[in-house]
C-alpha cells in the first residue's frame with residue numbers, strides 16, 4: 001500500500017523523527033520530534049502533507065524536545081503511552097534537566113496496549129513495550145508493514161535500561177512478546193540508527209541472544225512462526 005515516509009535525523013543524539021503520510025488524505029503524523037523544530041517543520045512543509053498528530057514512543061528528552069513548539073504551530077494533539085505520563089512530566093525522570101535543559105510534555109491523549117488509533121486515514125496499532133522506560137510504546141502501521149520501535153529495538157541492538165524506570169528483564173519480555181510476535185517482513189524504524197526488520201533482529205540481534213542465554217534454554221521456532229505465546233519453553237527434562 002502506498003504511503004509517504006521520511007526519517008529526519010535531529011540533534012546531537014541523532015534521533016530519528018518519522019513523518020508518515022497517507023497519499024489519499026495528504027495528511028501525516030510526526031513521530032518523536034526530538035529537537036530542531038525548524039528542520040522538522042521545513043521537512044513537513046516540503047512534503048506537502050498536513051500534520052494531524054504528534055506521536056511519542058517514549059518520554060526521553062531526545063524524543064520530545066520539539067513537541068511543544070510544533071504542537072502549537074500545527075495545532076495538533078500529542079499522543080503518548082498512558083504509563084509514560086509521569087516521566088514526560090518530570091524533567092529529572094526524562095533526563096532533560098541532565099542533558100539539553102528541563103523539558104516536560106503533557107500529552108493530549110494517552111494510549112494503552114492494543115489501542116488502535118486513526119490519524120489522517122491511517123490506522124495505527126499501539127504496543128506497550130516497557131523496559132527502556134516504563135511507558136514506552138511502539139506504533140505499528142499494519143497496512144504499510146512498518147513499526148516505529150522507539151528506543152526498545154535497534155538494528156543489531158536494544159535499548160539501554162540504566163535510566164530512570166528502565167528494567168532489563170522487562171525489556172526482554174517486551175521484545176519477545178510484542179515486537180518479535182510480528183511477522184518477519186515488518187520493517188522496523190528505531191529511534192536512532194538505521195532501519196531493520198523483525199525477522200533479521202529475531203534471528204541475529206546479539207544483545208537479545210546474550211540476555212536470553214541465562215533464562216531460556218530452548219526457543220521453539222515453529223511457535224514463533226505461528227505467533228503463539230509464550231515463545232519460549234523450558235527444555236524437556238525427561
Ligand SMILES: [Zn+2]
Pocket residue numbers: 058060132151
Ligand atoms: Zn530513550
